[in-house]
């Protein structure tokens with residue numbers, strides 16, 4: 001059953017049941033022994049060991065760069081001795097230690113809040129905690145179990161973590177509060193926090209220590225941070241075009257879902273897996289997954305600027321691949337282009353020995369291996385490995401020290417998939433899958449979560465699942481085009497160019513993605529026009545919109561139990577972002593009084609008792625239709641909830657206003673009455689809105 005080729009001599013012993021992993025779903029004959037793992041980390045910095053991980057894919061039995069250090073956090077990480085995995089278990093609020101040896105018991109450390117990432121150093125373990133925002137510094141030893149060394153308070157929603165090559169400094173992103181902070185690891189004290197754009201997530205520190213790159217879940221730019229060692233660092237937006245060669249002519253694409261970034265090729269390239277909104281390909285209404293490549297020597301994009309001939313070639317490739325599959329044009333939009341399968345890229349790691357990257361996409365139960373040195377890595381796929389065991393929503397990814405084994409944490413099924421990359425053939429390597437723990441959610445909501453993430457459920461998703469536009473129940477900041485794509489059906493498009501060229505398309509109505517977490521408790525109505533009487537009908541309408549050409553019949557079976565499960569998940573499983581837990585400041589209190597005053601009338605529509613909305617659609621004085629969108633006759637839009645409104649820019653149904661300050665300044669008595677407000681009163685009103 002085992003493939004003949006393994007990269008490390010293994011001490012084989014027969015393995016009893018995987019007691020430490022609980023219920024074993026599928027288990028191939030194990031070969032688990034601590035002696036098989038290289039235990040010694042190199043004394044020098046891991047950077048030196050990676051110097052020649054260059055161009056040609058090294059044979060798999062090349063000398064191992066044993067223990068090359070991982071410097072970026074992930075939901076899943078291997079222990080320093082490579083004898084166990086650590087899992088930042090966001091739903092159970094614990095840090096788990098899952099030993100490879102089934103005879104060693106698993107350990108779980110309760111945490112003060114939901115963890116996001118774990119990063120293992122030689123003698124310490126760093127864990128980010130979302131709410132309250134913290135960096136925990138821990139140690140684990142078999143004799144003592146987990147020992148907490150320090151707890152560093154950080155801006156709320158602490159998420160991504162990375163360390164400098166000398167491991168003296170950790171950088172942490174705080175997603176909702178859009179900050180990047182530095183923690184001195186010698187003193188366990190915060191050095192600084194700086195403000196960055198919306199939803200910073202992955203942070204990667206250069207191999208030369210000269211600054212860091214931060215990705216954002218919303219928008220196409222990265223953030224470059226300079227002068228990490230100074231008391232006040234600098235930061236600047238860094239333009240990295242999303243899938244430039246797949247952009248329609250003349251367009252610069254919006255992007256989303258940049259949860260991860262990896263340095264490859266001895267730090268010469270930064271790879272950013274994400275979603276390119278509106279990228280074109282065969283039958284993609286929403287755009288395309290992409291891995292954008294940046295050269296770190298001058299922070300320039302590897303892909304050349306958009307070129308029509310190259311684009312025609314690239315589209316030719318897609319349709320050729322599609323034609324050769326022998327399917328009709330609309331038969332299976334998900335399988336249309338090879339890159340579409342990498343739906344909602346989430347975790348990524350670099351395999352130095354193979355010069356490839358592994359990507360676990362949240363929307364599929366597969367692990368992808370891509371050529372890390374390709375111009376367009378998503379088109380240079382080496383393997384797509386089915387993860388089995390009912391894997392749903394892959395979230396965490398780690399590899400063994402010798403890079404022979406990949407571990408994937410599937411959050412939707414609470415399973416751990418162990419992929420022996422060198423055993424079996426490269427497309428179907430040997431695989432084990434084991435349940436880690438029972439889901440934290442009740443059964444219906446747990447099923448709802450699997451649907452929420454699953455881009456391959458053809459009834460509920462047309463290739464991009466709910467979490468592709470509402471990541472973690474938040475929003476992608478994008479304004480979609482609700483377009484008539486023929487046969488009387490309206491569908492969402494990332495850009496008008498995503499429409500099938502034969503169908504009438506005059507742009508489409510502007511539909512900005514709303515945030516869901518904490519905002520879907522009410523009976524209804526839902527939708528920007530308050531067109532759906534309750535959540536059930538909104539979800540049913542939604543699944544017809546997020547695809548090609550209406551629902552292709554997927555909902556013809558009894559969909560009710562699944563829709564109910566989805567409702568249970570969006571109402572009870574989505575976690576609202578951290579909220580201000582302090583008394584209002586004087587300015588915020590003044591803003592509250594203004595908001596509630598009969599003069600401004602804000603609270604008459606944005607009713608505080610009901611999520612700051614009266615759920616009624618009003619025909620506010622028309623604003624001009626945005627360029628490129630279709631003029632809409634129905635001018636009435638539902639009062640949106642203002643809960644968490646400080647973090648959901650841009651604003652209005654068409655995303656036409658970039659900031660809350662501008663919402664007030666450009667209002668001109670359109671909503672309520674604001675012309676009379678002084679500059680100071682406007683500042684106070686906005687300060688109050690940010691506390692909601």
Ligand code: HEC
Pocket residue numbers: 286452460464465466467468469470480492511512513514516519520525526527528529535538539542543546566570
């Ligand atoms: C292509 C991006 C996209 C996908 C995929 C998507 N949504 Fe949405 N969602 C939107 C947009 C845009 C709107 C606003 C449209 C409107 O109201 O007409 C919206 C509206 C909603 C609303 C109404 C919110 C309110 O306050 O009125 C709910 C609920 C919702 N989506 C849930 C879901 C669920 C559940 C899924 C998965 C089955 C999903 N969405 C998939 C983009 C998306």
Ligand code: HEC
Pocket residue numbers: 595600601602603604605606617618620637638639640641642645648650651652653654660663671672673674685689
């Ligand atoms: C007549 C009802 C009404 C009143 C009064 C009102 N609003 Fe609104 N508000 C709306 C509607 C409707 C929208 C959505 C309009 C659109 O999308 O085109 C909205 C949108 C907003 C948004 C953007 C939210 C988002 O997520 O896009 C903010 C912020 C806001 N209102 C704040 C206020 C403030 C502050 C006041 C008081 C000065 C106020 N509103 C008064 C109905 C009202």
